[in-house]
Amino acid sequence: MNSNKPSLEKLLEIENDQSFLDFRCSETGYLLWPLLRNQFFRILISDIYYNHQPLIVKPSASRYRHILQVLPRVLLHNAGRGKLSGDILIMGSGAGHFQRDGLWFNRITDYFAQAFTEDTITCEGIVDWHVPEPRHNKRTNYWLPWQVLIALAGKLQSRQRHVEVVNAMLDHARKRTKSLLGLDISDENIQLLLNMTVPKVARLSFMRWVYRRFLTRTAPRLVLVEQSCYGDYGIFNHVTRELGIRVAEPQHGMISAGHDAYSFAPAIRDSDEYRQYLPHDFLGYGAWWNSQINAPIQKWVIGHPHYTEQRKRMLSNVSDKTDILLLSDGIEFSIYLELANDLINLINGRYRVVLRPHPLERQRVYSEYPSGNVGKVVIDQNRDIYQSFSTAYAVTGEVSTALFEAVGLVEKILLWETPKAVFSYPTHPFTGFLNAKDFVLKIDDYESGRADVEQEEIWAPDWMDNYQNYIDFVLKEIHR
Structure with a gap:
């Protein structure tokens, strides 16, 4: 099917401009474009390709009620696990759980966790407000308590200077969208992006402290981060790199030449500084997937444990x-x-x-x-x-x-x-x-x-051998 609508490659021309690297947090010096880029492109993609339901929506007001219901259980669980540490830390979204032999098992991350049980710990998000207990992977804590504190920091620390820098970045991106593609973004969507991004900027100092404290306590040498190429994980990637820890993203789903999180314009892709906001490695299901993306990271063929x-x-x-x-x-x-x-x-x-x-x-x-x-x-x-x-x-x-x-x-x-x-x-x-x-x-x-x-x-065969080879490379060759 032919389409006159712009491809992702054409949309990415918007960010093909070094000046996007000039927008920074005044307190931390961190780049701000990673905090906005995925949501910005998805607003555009949504307007062009999604006719019935937008890709970006306002968070539900009911989430506060759900948090209050789930948080006590999560706090008790984490307290019961005590201090977990290991050479390999897995950071998962919490998606992908199913029941196997009466226990919950995460199809995205738990295979990797079981491959090196004694050396691996997991920290997960909560999806659909469901705490997947009891579960196979006993060396698991949940990120929700830290997530709540980070969100509160964003709300409480937002100031006019944060509004001004995000507005300037949005104005620059909006003008380039109009001049290069003839596309406009509605004032309503600009306001939505502003409201989403300002708290992210305001909480950067606190977030950096949380990440450093968390990584120091868990003491990993390698972190597998689901969705690590997404901009919202950019600061985590940066802090992890600052601490000398290697970061990898295990493939968790569909990637392609049309996926905004894994494709970048040359000005961004070729920036050594921007690369610090991305993982070192991508662990793909197979060679076909790895060939689809241009992210400036090392690509490994591992396989898909759950498929196998x-x-x-x-x-x-x-x-x-x-x-x-x-x-x-x-x-x-x-x-x-x-x-x-x-x-x-x-x-x-x-x-x-x-x-x-x-x-x-x-x-x-x-x-x-x-x-x-x-x-x-x-x-x-x-x-x-x-x-x-x-x-x-x-x-x-x-x-x-x-x-x-x-x-x-x-x-x-x-x-x-x-x-x-x-x-x-x-x-x-x-x-x-x-x-x-x-x-x-x-x-x-x-x-x-x-x-x-x-x-x-x-689907590359022998995922276990492939993963073992990768772990040997990271933990033995790099850290010897």
């Missing part, structure tokens, strides 16, 4: 393939529901149509449709997607890692080639389709639906 383990289980438990599985993107659930209904009207009962909510929207969707059905559309209730793959004949979505996870497990994989998908995947190995009628034609075509890439390029 679940694939073993699926190949030994063959089920009937009766489903068409649709993967929502976490933003625009309504368009997937519309596609699902269109498919039902065309397939004449040959397959069951199952719509899987993204983890970001799972709680809301389950509350809105408690019966688990919307007419004849089935809402997927499986927490782990590999259970859903086990009954899927075909899988489809726009921007989803699960399309790749289906390779070798699902007969037909098709990419819904909307402008949003084309933006996110400038190149991809899948059969594309435009609408429900086109989808049905493609799944009935024997040649369509097979990924045009070697499976090992996406």
Whole structure:
């Protein structure tokens, strides 16, 4: 599909200007563009490509009530664990939990934690206000208490000087957007970005103190940080580097040439100073993924532990393939529901149509449709997607890692080639389709639906050996 809408490469020209490196915190000297860039680009991407629901929204007022409910339990848990330390520290978002043998297991981070149990500790965020206990990984604390203190510092320490420097940075970015691309950002969105960024700037001194204290107590030599390339982790990366600790991001989901967190304009990418706000290493699922991004970091091929383990289980438990599985993107659930209904009207009962909510929207969707059905559309209730793959004949979505996870497990994989998908995947190995009628034609075509890439390029084998080699490199060669 051709689109006249700008690619990410064109959007990145906005930051291709050395003056973005002149905006600094007056107290710490830290660069401020990392605190704004992802949200700024996502406001633009949202305006251009998302028609039903924006990518950036105001935080829910109910989060304070949820924090008060969860915080006491988290404090008791952390106190019970005492002081945890180890050569390897994993900082996780808290997403990715599923139950295995009656205990919670994090598919993104716990495989790495179990690989070197005695040397590894984990600190996690809280997702959907769910504390995943009891869990397999016993050497885990939660970041929420520090997160609350950092957020309070941002609110209490905000001053007019912080407003002025963020306003200046926003004004510069807005003018370049208009002059280079002819695009304008609404005053409402500028105000939203201002309100989000000012507290981030105001809390930098306190945040630096928290990070230094935390890292000194845990004493790691290597930190694996989920989403480490995202700008909001820039200060953590910088402090970690200041302390002589190596930082790596294990791949946690979809990355591509259309992903703003992993692609940079030359002025930013070539800056030695900006590189201090990024991890040293990226631990990719396979060579294909690593080739998609231009972040100025060292790229390692590790593999995908969860895919490897679940694939073993699926190949030994063959089920009937009766489903068409649709993967929502976490933003625009309504368009997937519309596609699902269109498919039902065309397939004449040959397959069951199952719509899987993204983890970001799972709680809301389950509350809105408690019966688990919307007419004849089935809402997927499986927490782990590999259970859903086990009954899927075909899988489809726009921007989803699960399309790749289906390779070798699902007969037909098709990419819904909307402008949003084309933006996110400038190149991809899948059969594309435009609408429900086109989808049905493609799944009935024997040649369509097979990924045009070697499976090992996406999912490298022997993740444990690959990870061991990386750990040996970091802990033995670098620190000898």
